[in-house]
Amino acid sequence: MEQQGPLGLAQQINASTREGHDVVNRLIMSRLALGLQDHTLYREGLLSFAFVFKTFEEEWASLMSSSSNIDPRIKTILQNLYSTPLLRTPQLTKDLLYYFGSTPFSTEAPTTIQRTAYVAHIRQVVAEKPHLLISYAYIYYMALFAGGKIVKYQMGKAKDFFPERYGMTEEERYTAGTNLFSFEVEQGKEEGLRTSFKGALSDLEGTLTVEERNDIIEESKAIFANNVLIIKELDQICSYLVATSPSMSVKMASRMSDRPLVEFIHSE
């Protein structure tokens, strides 16, 4: 149900994060071309965001559990927003298994500075103010229906990007590598997930206090600032990977000869 009159919470979040969103949007789109040159770069981005989704989805489940003693009002909101097909941890796990193949990786505990700091931040703020989980769910799920669609489309156009695995066809590889942006619902029902989430938020937001709404808006801004830190850290990780892989250096040099990697990464 779209709200009439005063701005609904979703609109307020969008309005307050417009600048932060534009920054992140530019950062991601300008790096996507690089990430789609080699799946060993792209998968690092996936890993960073896998930690984010895993952390808030775990916190969410535990806040809703019978052993959690949070305010029943907030528990009801969290229960009503929760939607299994939206959960990204299982989808990210499939993508990671595909891209890493036989290379070991772990989503148990992050080892880089920003990933570790962001995971700790999410756990801390949500423990202090469980209603902040709403910021994470709204920002990261709604992102998939807008920017996520665009990223998925670009992935579909990338040449020689999806790694070969066990004789998979081109189409199977695309499916195996885009689970993050796919939802396990009947075809054509994806948009319903988005509208149901927004509808549930709109129906329930009236039970939040003014202070809680403000907290949610402030944390939404912090999410975009933290996304920037995660992306900047990915620049370092990817620079290192390219510099230490002779085959990748050659590939980058031939494909991006008009724009050196360092300049490319630091131009934004």
Ligand code: HEM
């Ligand atoms: C971590 C990265 C990103 C996050 C967290 C994010 C988050 C969001 C959110 C919360 C919305 C509002 C959705 C709604 O009202 O239903 C949105 C809208 C949008 N985003 Fe992103 N986004 C991200 C990256 C991107 C990227 C890379 C693009 C690339 C083009 C993009 C393009 C858009 C567009 C086109 C909209 C729709 C605006 C509208 O409906 O008026 N986003 N994003």
